[in-house]
Amino acid sequence: MHTTPKREFIPFALEREMSRWEKIVSFNISESGVWPISLKELIQDDAFLQQLLDAPLDYPHVQGRPALRERIAHLYDGKANADNVLVTVGGAGANHAILSSLLKPGDQAAFMTPNYLQLWGIAQNNGIHCQTFSLRDADDWRLDRDELKRAINPQTKVVFVCNPNNPTGKVLSPSEMSAVLEAAADVGAWLVADEVYRGAEREAAEITPSFWGKYERVIVCGSLSKAYGLPGLRLGWLVAPPAILEECAARQDYTTITAGLLANLIAEYALQPAVLQRIRQRTRNLLREGYALLEEWGMEQGQRFTWVPPQAGAIAFIRYRPTVPSEEFVRRLAEAESTYAAPGAHFGVEQHIRISYGLPPDFLRMALDRVSRVVDFFS
Ligand SMILES: Cc1ncc(COP(=O)(O)O)c(C=O)c1O
Structure with missing residues (x-):
């Protein structure tokens, strides 16, 4: 055709x-x-090195090796399990699968700005109507709550945020998180949080709280590229309710099919508690x-x-x-x-x-x- x-x-x-x-x-x-x-710095375990050398270079489980999905689920404070996790080629792969599962041409979505403009760009290219709301430069990058309200209406299907934010490094306060959740919940929209910078806190002793588990229509995306210093693995994930996860996996079948086997194995190693x-x-x-x-x-x-x-x-x-x-x-x-x-x-x-x-x-x-x-x- x-x-x-x-x-x-x-x-x-x-x-x-x-x-x-x-x-x-x-x-x-x-x-x-x-x-x-x-x-060399990462792998300090000869037995694991041998396991890598012995591994047949087969396709891995296409949704991610079960043990890896388990370890990723552990990053969400007991609120996720392996059935919520789809392993993807980077956070970029997760974002692509999420957006193409939730939105079709003509739909409306709201985006936080400034931002890594991947999701916004895919939406533009797919004929999706985009509204934006800001973190305000003049206000130390605080969330502009009035703009947030104006950007969301009953037709809004998805609200996209990036937290911690790229490029500003801003982390939403608990009350700003609540404002975003309420704005999405008021119109029954999905809330998609790109959380690839979670774990790279500069001062806070605690890891930035995830949006996962705070509302039933939340999907989050994570990655080993940023806080873990492993961008070359091209290993990311999304965490979603199982039905949506299936939708995302069905989209991934058409693009990358799966992340690589070596990336799965090394990620599994990197996410064990001591490492x-x-x-x-x-x-x-x-x-x-x-x-x-x-x-x-x-x-x-x-x-x-x-x-x-x-x-x-x-x-x-x-x-x-x-x-x-x-x-x-x-x-x-x-x-x-x-x-x-x-x-x-x-x-x-x-x-x-x-x-x-x-x-x-x-x-x-x-x-x-x-x-x-x-x-x-x-x-
Ligand atoms: C907010 C955000 N999401 C996703 C990505 C994609 O990262 P990766 O595919 O390496 O996980 C980036 C990369 O810069 C990013 O800044």
């Missing part, structure tokens, strides 16, 4: 441009997870050391850069003083300084760049000095 697209495809600008620069610059500070962990604890400690150390350095650099810069301290995620969303567009700013940074940061424009907010600080201190310091030189250039 031949069908012609109704309008032009909207590319995912953030990912397109990152893939252009991230492997050719000397300092890539555009990532949002902590510095990736090597297999999980070790990874979490590593993440905390990187975030705390990196942020101390970022703050020190910020003090030296005076008013040239300002930002609201991020609560979670290895990212800071930084406003720079010159009024140059953010895409021009990062082009100069890449071409003249061999450093890449994500421009605010890719999150819908100008005069900002998103930088990663969950990085080794020397590397981070050298990259930040390059960012300063770009401000000098445009000042």
Whole structure:
């Protein structure tokens, strides 16, 4: 059957441009997870290494190995079980499966901004009507509750949030979480929470609470890419009521079918309690050391850069003083300084760049000095 697209495809600008620069610059500070962990650092168990070497490279269970689904379920404070978990190719795979299961062309959905614009972009490309509500820059990225109310109406089928938020690192307060839940529940909409930064808290001792279990129409997405420093595994998941999970699995059959066997095995290893604890400690150390350095650099810069301290995620969303567009700013940074940061424009907010600080201190310091030189250039 031949069908012609109704309008032009909207590319995912953030990912397109990152893939252009991230492997050719000397300092890539555009990532949002902590510095990736090597297999050698991760796997400190000869028996498990042997198991990996012996594993036939078969398809795994397509919904994820049962033991892995069990371990992922444990991340939800006893409120999920393996039947709620579908393993996907990254959080990206989970988001794609969720959106295509819940929405069809002509439907309405509400999206938090600023945001990682994957879900918004898929919705745009699929003819879904999108409303937005903000975390407000001028109000330390607090939720704009009036906008939230205006964005949701009885036709809204899904409300999408990202918590902890990319790019701001903001974590919703308990009362903001309740406001979002109430707004969705009032119209019987699904609430989809992208929680891939959960576990990368900078200061809080506790892991950010999940939306899972707080309302019967909630779906959450998680990933090993960010807080766990394992983006190359391409291992994510969604947690959903079983009937919706089946719908998502049926969508995944048409795209990736399943995550890889090696990713399943390594994820299962990474999520066993002792290893999980070790990874979490590593993440905390990187975030705390990196942020101390970022703050020190910020003090030296005076008013040239300002930002609201991020609560979670290895990212800071930084406003720079010159009024140059953010895409021009990062082009100069890449071409003249061999450093890449994500421009605010890719999150819908100008005069900002998103930088990663969950990085080794020397590397981070050298990259930040390059960012300063770009401000000098445009000042
Ligand atoms: C909010 C959010 N969700 C999902 C993803 C996709 O991540 P991955 O597919 O590596 O898990 C990202 C990546 O930056 C993200 O920021």
